[in-house]
Amino acid sequence: MLTVLGAYSWINIRFLLEGAWVTILVSVLSIILSYIFGLILGVIRYVEIKYVSAIVGFVIDIIRNLPLILIIFFTYFGLPNIGFKPDPIWASIIAMAIFESAMVAEIVRAGINSIPVGQMEGARANGLSYWQSLRYIILPQAVKNMIPAIVSQFISLVKDTSLATIIVLPDLMNHAQIIYGQNTNYTIPMFLALAVMYFIVCYSLSLLSRYLEHRIGSSKKGADEAEIVAQEAQR
């Protein structure tokens, strides 16, 4: 009982919360970056620019099929070769952003594909240019369908930041390891704390995703479309 109380002393809890803050910071920054890049890449993949789209598609496939740990290593050990030495926080943000951009690009492509062709035809018939129709007609509807899939992607991103402890990112996992490294009696309490903290963050996000899915699909059609996007993006 004493060890449990000792494990959850205020100093340890504060140390864990500092780690949780880094976890959240890295996740939020990388989801923002990957949303921007993913949107661009997804649109490029959709509009079928000769050669460019095919190459982008292939690169996305390659990144999606590599383990994230490998990409983290690439950025941490590879970027110094081209003269930029990131600290662990930036290295993990860059690695996550690269990996998640590819994931988000697939979600975007699936989102755009979920919009019926008639929308584009209608917009073109009303005198909008191709890019205008994409910008004002297709994308706003597609983004709406994409939201639940993006939130679930964000959940796996939060979980995946724990992998960056391998390059000593001072995140939740790393701080917990430091604490139980000092006193082995704290091991079980620390794992419990880890599980609870990750669970709270991820589960509330998944509730949010479910809620958004309901709101979007106040019509059944919307919910179905969002579901299809989420499934297609897994391919």
Next chain:
Amino acid sequence: MISIFQNYGGALLYGLGQTLLCSIIALIFALIIGSGFAILEVVPNKFLRIIARIYIEVFRNIPLLVITMFFYVVIPMYIVEISGFVSGTVGLILYSSAFIAETVRSGIQSVDPGQMEGSRANGLTFWQSMRYIVLPQAFRYVIPPLGNQFINLVKNSSVLAFVAGFDLMYQGNVIASDSLQSMSTYLCVGVLYLILTLPLSYYMRHLEKKLA
């Protein structure tokens, strides 16, 4: 890059084998456990449904690394000595089974409820209708998503590198620090991972188009 393959080819291939072995073992067990919990999620008994729901939500929302490290650090400390490979594989099984359960459940639910009602009306018990009517149809739907889960599993097996599981990623780290050529080593490792995952991913896409 070629020199890495020449000098450390054996170690890399051994790692590839371990990665594949771990993924296949994990796939088999995760499929069994995952399908089990998926069925528990649709049985009439509310208590069983809640248990399945809790299992799935817990393992879906905790990082794989935390689960794996738990088996690597805590279990040997208090219960039984297990190797890194075993703890990594067990962690992978628990984590993936939650995702597979979700996939299989959505497959079961995509089967028209009339199928279940019809077979019950024809005198089959709940388990018989599940076994002979619903599951065979459900599995046809879920083969492509299950393939994607397997790709994820292969990628996630790189978590064995944290627990000295001697998988591809672990060998890559060892070789990188031994040869001092981290970039080309990780490139080799990447190529080997792609050999496992990329063909599978294209095949699943093809299969999905065919089934749709």
